[in-house]
Amino acid sequence: MHHDLATGWTVRLVTGEAPDDLASRLDAVPAEVPGVVHTDLLAAGLITDPFVDDAEASLRWIGESDWEYRTSFDWSDTGDTRVDLVAEGLDTVAHVELNGVTVARTVNQHRSYRLPVAELLRPGCNDIVITFRSPYAYAREQEDLLGKRPHSYENPFNAMRKAACNFGWDWGPDLASVGIWKPIGIHSWSGARIAAVRPLVDVIDGVPTVTVHVDVEWADTEPAAGAELAVEVAGQTALVALGPGQTSASTTIDAPGAALWWPRGYGEQTRHELDVRLLSETGDELSHWTRRIGFRSVEIDVAPDEQGSAFRIIVNGEDVYIRGANWIPDDVFFPRITRDTLQKSITDALESNMNMLRVWGGGIYESEDFYDLCDENGILVWQDFLLACAAYAEDDALWSEFEAEAVEAVTRLTAHPSLVVWNGGNENIWGYIDWNWRSQLGAMTWGEGYYIDLFPRIVRQLAPNTPYSEGSPFSFSRYVHPNDDAHGTMHIWDVWNRVDYTHYRDYRPRFVSEFGFQGPPAWSTLEYAVHDEPRDPFGPNMLVHQKADDGNGKLQRGLGEHLPQPDSYEDWHWTMQLNQARAVAYGIEHFRSLFPLNRGSIVWQLNDCWPVVSWAAVDSMRHRKPLWHALRRVYADRLLTIQPREGALVAVLHNDAAEALSTTVTLTRRSLLGEILAQERMPVEVDARSATVITVPASIASVADSSAEFAAVIADSGERAFWYFAEDPALLLQSDAVAASATEVPGGYAVRVEARSLVKDLTVLADKVDAGARAQDGLLTLLPGEVAEIRVQARPGLEPAAFTDPRVLRSANDLCDPRNA
Known part of the structure; x- marks a missing residue:
C-alpha cells in the first residue's frame, strides 16, 4: 500500500x-x-x-x-x-x-x-x-x-x-x-516485491526477442517460501520459479511476428505491454510491474574507413540519418515540468522534422513521461550521463554516488525503445585535451575513470544491447583528437565564438553532436522579462538575460557581411533572430550536402528554461523563433540545397524519405524583379535514403550583375533552393516588395502576401500583436508574383491589419533595402 x-x-x-x-x-x-x-x-x-x-x-x-x-x-x-x-x-x-x-x-x-x-x-x-x-x-x-x-x-x-x-x-x-x-x-508491503525490471530487447535473425531481468526484494530476511514470476508480452508467457530469498531471475521470450518499433519516418512505433507479476506459492499476487516496450535492435558503426571513421546509428538494420537537437531541462525549476509541458516541447521537435533529442549531461535524467513521449512519437534519445564541461574527482565518496545514480538510471530506462545511445559526458574529454586542464590538475583525477571504466561497465552489465560512447565529442580512438571532424562525433563552436558561420564549410564532419548560433527570444518574451528604459540590447537588465560571455558582442560581430548592423532596438531583435536562423540553416545544409559521409547533426538547442537570449529554437514562453522555421525546412525529409564545389555550383538533393523520388528540376537565373535571364530543366532520380548531385550549368551560375540577380533550383515535387551572388546588404532588395492583407478566419487570422519582387525570409512576428499569437509559417522566400497565405493562431477580436504592420510583417528586405540606408 x-x-x-x-x-x-x-x-x-x-x-x-x-x-x-x-x-x-x-x-x-x-x-x-x-x-x-x-x-x-x-x-x-x-x-x-x-x-x-x-x-x-x-x-x-x-x-x-x-x-x-x-x-x-x-x-x-x-x-x-x-x-x-x-x-x-x-x-x-x-x-x-x-x-x-x-x-x-x-x-x-x-x-x-x-x-x-x-x-x-x-x-x-x-x-x-x-x-x-x-x-x-x-x-x-x-x-x-x-x-x-x-x-x-x-x-x-x-x-x-x-x-x-x-x-x-x-x-x-x-x-x-x-x-x-x-x-x-x-x-507498506509483505512477502516480496518487484524492485526493478530490465527488459533487454533485440531482433535476432528477424525474430523480436526480449530478455526480462527481474530484481526482487524480500520483506523477511529469511523467507520460508519461494515465489513465481509470470512474464507476459506479445501473446507469449513465461513462468520462472524463485527459491526463498532469491533476489533476481531472468527469462528470454521470443515473439515471432510481433511488430517492431521504428524511429519516426521508418515505420510504426508499435509497443507491446510487458506484464510482470510476482506470485506467492499459493498464487496470490505480491507485486506487479507493467510497461509498454518496443522490439528493436540498435548499433552504432564507428569502424575506420578511407575518410576517417564513421558514426552511423543503425536501428533494425536500417541506417538512420539523424536530424536532432540537444535538450536541456524544460524549466529552471524542475518540478514545474509536466507531461503536458513535455508534450508541447516534443511536438516542437516533431513538427520541425526532428528524429532525435540528446539529453545533455549538465541537466537531469528526465521523467518517465519524457521517454514515454519519445517512445510514442518515434523520437530517438541520446542520453548523456550527467557530467558536463568540467573535471570530476574520482574519490570513493563521489565515485560511489556516480555508480549508484548510473545503476538506477540505466535500470530505469532500459524499457524505453527510444533510448539508443548512452554517452559518458559532455565535452570533458575534449576539455582535458584542449582546455589547459592538465596543467591545472597535475596528478589529480579528472573523470576519465567514469568514461572508460565505470559507465561502460554498468551499460555492459545492465543494458548490453544499447551502444555506449565515452563522450561527446569523441573520435573512438585514444590516438585521435576527440574533436576531429573525420572521426566519430564533433562539436563546432569556433563558429559563434570566433569565426563567421561560413566557416561551417571548412569541416567535413562525420556527425555533429553540438553546434549552434544565438538569437533573442520572441518580442513578447523579452517584454515580459526585460524592462530597461529605453530598451537597449546592452541595457543592464537585458544583459542579465544574456549569459554568454560577450554574447551580444558576438551577435553583432556574427552579422559579418550577411546583414547590416541594426540602428534600432526593434531592428536589432529581428536582425539577430534572422541571422541565427540563417547561420544554423547554413551549417545543416552543408552537412546534409556531404551525405553519405555525414550521418547527421544535433543542433544546440531545442528549448529554453527561462526568458533569455540563447541558442534555442523555441523560447521559454513557447514561441517558435525564426530558427525553428529554418529547422523545419532544412530538417525536412527532402532537402534541396545549392553549394559551392571546386569553383562551381552544385545542387544537392538529399532524399531522406522511405520512397525514391522522380522529379524534374528547373534551374534559373533571374533578376530580383522576376525576369528569367537563363533557364534549364532536367529530370532527377534519387533513391530512398540517398542523395544526388546536380551540376549547375554555367549559364545559371555565371552572373552579370551580382546585386540584381540570383539563381534558383525548383523541383516539380516542391523542393526549392536559392543562391545569391552577393550578401543581402549588396542586393537591390526592395522593402516595399510585398502587398499584404489580413482577415479574421476560424481559429485566428489569414495573412495574404503577394511579392512584387524577390522577398527574402518573410516572417510574421505575431506575438507583437498579442503575446498568445503564433504564426504557423515563417522565413518564406517568395519569387516575384508569388502569393502565400500565412495562418496565425490567435484569439478573436484582434485588428487583422495589425498583422501586416511593418513592425510585425518583417523580411530581410526591410533591413537591407539600400533606399533605407
Missing part, C-alpha cells in the same frame, strides 16, 4: 541572510511537494518573479541558505512486514528525520531513496522533517575537500551531484534551489 506524502508541508528558513523585510515571514511558508523553495516563496508572494529584470541576483540568498521542510501525517498499522519511506528525489544535501530520528543523509539529486521506517512509525500523528543544506555552501566545501578542478562558470558544480545547470550556464540563470523535487511517500 502506498501512502502519498504530498500535502501539509511547510518550509522555513533555518540559516541564511534573508532581506530584513522577509526574515520574520519565513517560519512556516506553505510548500508544494514535489517542489522547490523558490516556487514556494513565489507562490506565497514573498519574492518577485526570478525571471524578470535583475531579480536573479537579488534572490541569491535563497540558495545560500539552509531550509527545512516539515509535515505531519496520520498512520495506522497495516500489518505489513515492511514499511519504507520512499523519496524519489531530494534536491540535494538533505537530512531526513522521522519522529525525531535520523533516517538518511543524502547528497545526490539524481538518486531515489528507499528507507525502512517501520520501527519509527507510531499510531496516529507522525512528523517528518527534511533539512536541506545550501547547495552553494556544500559545493564550495566539497571543492575544498576534493581539490579544485577546472569547471565552467562561477560555481563548483562538479564537486557535488546536483544538476550542473542549476548553478547557472551560458543560457541559464544561477538559481540553485533546494526541495523535495519528486514524489515522496510511505510504502
